[in-house]
Amino acid sequence: MSIGNSPEDDRPSIGLALQQARVAAGLTVEEVSVSTRVRIPIVHAIETDDFSRCGGDVYARGHIRMLARAVGLDPDPLVDRYDAEHGGRPAPTPAAPLFEAERIRSDPRRPNWTAAMVAAIVAVIGFVGFTVFNGDDDGSGTAQVAEGSTPDRNTPTPEATKPADPKPVPSDSAIAAAPRDKVTVKLSATERKTWVSAKDHNGRLLFDGLLYKGESKTFQDKERVDLVLGDAGAVELFVNGKKVEDQFEPGQVERLSYTKGDPEAG
Incomplete structure (x- = not known):
């Protein structure tokens, strides 16, 4: 009793399947190259099952997907077959320095400049009031100075120094904070x-x-x-x-x- 071949043994190769679908769709290699941006020599090579010109397994899978879509084939079975014939797809390597753009850092507390300004004004007013009060404390209405001179009552009162504006806090957006050395x-x-x-x-x-x-x-x-x-x-x-x-x-x-x-x- 003879043993027949399984249906899979009769399947055309990846390149032949792409070539047959292209011909059935009435497309030339040049037209497929224009629509997929895959260079003509690479299209010819893939249709003869030569994937050495693709530049690696990653690019070979990408080329197979693009060519399959261009000629009306489902790319997934062809890519799975490529993986089976070329040692399987490697497990994706996670990006070592993956920059987590979605993580938002908590806002640092900003200095309370309003409270600082109020405290400075109160301190200045208190100092001026203390000086004036001590000058009038002898009852004569004239403050005594060591050199005998009379202090000028018209001297303007020192104004409170406004604190410098706080420095702007850098943006906490992960994209805006992208480091310049990477x-x-x-x-x-x-x-x-x-x-x-x-x-x-x-x-x-x-x-x-x-x-x-x-x-x-x-x-x-x-x-x-x-x-x-x-x-x-x-x-x-x-x-x-x-x-x-x-x-x-x-x-x-x-x-x-x-x-x-x-x-x-x-």
Whole structure:
């Protein structure tokens, strides 16, 4: 009795599945490259199951997702198959110096300058009153001075010195307080979920996964943070406390790098 192959044995490879779907959709490699921003040589390589040109597993997964969406395939089974054939997906490494933007520090107590001012005025008035009272205490109506001179009653009374204005308390917003000796990047999914990959300057993976609508992630490194955004139009981006005003299109894939000096002034 012969044993037939399982249905999985007859499945086309990842590259062949993408190629067949592209042809069925009536798309050329050039059209897929334009819509996904994946370079033509990489599209050709992936369709022949050569993922060495992707630059690593993280980018390979991202390319597979983008190409699958462009040709009308569900990307999740293809990515799962890629993971199964390439040793599985590594567990995301938490960002070591994760900058918790959502944590708000309690306000320090400010000095009570009003009370200090009142106390100073009372002290000055008391001193002036004491001086005048002692000058009139001999009953002659003239205060005696050691040099025999009569004090000038028209001398203006010293005014209370107004305390210096308190120094402004620095903003307690975690984004506004981003340290200048590091680069801090905050992502918020404002429109819909999007795939995000983040690495530090050593290429260490900080995050690789989906950022759902309403969620935020903040990454920090002493030199550089590298990002890959699967749908840049769905993300609100803050770098070093400043909002990035670039207008990304919905579904647009962006590869971004930010340092301590970004975004540039102006």
